[in-house]
Amino acid sequence: xxxxxxxxxxxxxxxxxxxxxxxxxxxxxxxxxxxxxxxxxxxxxxxxxxxxxxxxxxxxxxxxxxxxxxxxxxxxxxxxxxx
Amino acid sequence: xxxxxxxxxxxxxxxxxxxxxxxxxxxxxxxxxxxxxxxxxxxxxxxxxxxxxxxxxxxxxxxxxxxxxxxxxxxxxxxxxxxxxxxxxxxxxxxxxxxxxxxxxxxxxxxxxxxxxxxxxxxxxxxxxxxxxxxxxxxxxxxxxxxxxxxxx
Numbered sequence: 088x089x090x091x092x093x094x095x096x097x098x099x100x101x102x103x104x105x106x107x108x109x110x111x112x113x114x115x116x117x118x119x120x121x122x123x124x125x126x127x128x129x130x131x132x133x134x135x136x137x138x139x140x141x142x143x144x145x146x147x148x149x150x151x152x153x154x155x156x157x158x159x160x161x162x163x164x165x166x167x168x169x170x
Numbered sequence: 171x172x173x174x175x176x177x178x179x180x181x182x183x184x185x186x187x188x189x190x191x192x193x194x195x196x197x198x199x200x201x202x203x204x205x206x207x208x209x210x211x212x213x214x215x216x217x218x219x220x221x222x223x224x225x226x227x228x229x230x231x232x233x234x235x236x237x238x239x240x241x242x243x244x245x246x247x248x249x250x251x252x253x254x255x256x257x258x259x260x261x262x263x264x265x266x267x268x269x270x271x272x273x274x275x276x277x278x279x280x281x282x283x284x285x286x287x288x289x290x291x292x293x294x295x296x297x298x299x300x301x302x303x304x305x306x307x308x309x310x311x312x313x314x315x316x317x318x319x320x321x322x323x
Contacts, residue, residue: 093223094293095304143291146226160224162291166307169220169251169292170204170263170283 088128088157093131093164096112096140099133108157116142117151134163171247172240173231175222180264181322189246190268197246200279201266210256216297216306220253220262223291227251234285238267241281242274249282251290281318290314 091104113119122140124134134140142149143162155161172189190196206218218228231249238247246268256262265282271273296306 091223094221094295098304137303143223143226146229147221148289161228164223164291165293165304167288167291168294168305168307169290170223170287170311 088155091159091160093162095165096133096163100129100132113155115151115155116144116149116153116161118161120151120163122157139165171232171235172249173228173235174222174248174250175227175231179252179261180306182261182264185248185264186266186279187227189248189266193245193268195270196268197270198272198275199266199268200272201264201273202279203261203281204260204263204283206256206258206260208311216299217257217295219255221293221295222251222253223229226291230290231286234282237285238278242267242269242278244269244274244278247278247282249286251286251292253292263323284311284314284318286310294297311312 088107088109089104090107092100092102097103107117109122113122120134120137120140123130141164144153144155145160146162173321186199186201190199196271210250230249235249238244244267248264248266250264252262263283263286265279266285267275267282269278287313296303296305
């Protein structure tokens with residue numbers, strides 16, 4: 088699974104993109120975030136308030152119950168501020 | 171329908187001329203140009219850097235544009251959005267819509283910029299004398315976009 092981080096999710100985690108193989112209990116967006124929170128203090132800090140984190144799966148917005156599979160591209164980012 | 175995401179500036183006159191060129195069914199073109207303000211939330215912003223999600227940005231802008239064409243009888247439309255480092259006064263975004271009649275052009279242009287602001291994956295990093303800050307999203311933008319859900323759907 089490919090993970091991408093943007094804006095302050097990138098600066099707080101210190102990672103722009105990475106390949107991960109999450110454990111079997113990671114089946115949807117919510118469980119992915121719960122697992123990421125356990126990966127260290129920088130992840131715990133970046134994801135301490137999941138309500139302000141937007142998630143896209145394969146470049147489409149996804150809700151917490153959106154299912155995930157191994158080949159997905161998952162992006163985590165704050166609410167957008169373009170325009 | 172045209173979507174461009176680019177680092178370079180754009181010429182509004184040229185873009186609008188190209189949009190309607192050769193299409194005499196167009197009776198009116200509405201455009202919106204977004205600029206960098208010198209005080210965007212915080213005091214004394216000297217510049218900003220627009221980050222985006224290549225791939226998803228284009229896909230979201232194309233979806234937003236297609237939605238405008240479903241809702242209004244448009245002859246042509248254009249979204250140009252810049253990324254990278256920009257200074258106060260610089261152009262950020264151009265949205266333009268063309269239709270046989272002005273009402274569809276005005277409404278769809280307003281719709282496009284409101285939806286773009288809440289859906290297109292761009293983030294602004296402002297430079298100020300005390301360091302760089304990620305700009306926070308505004309509730310007013312969500313409310314502006316919400317209006318179009320109530321109006322038609």
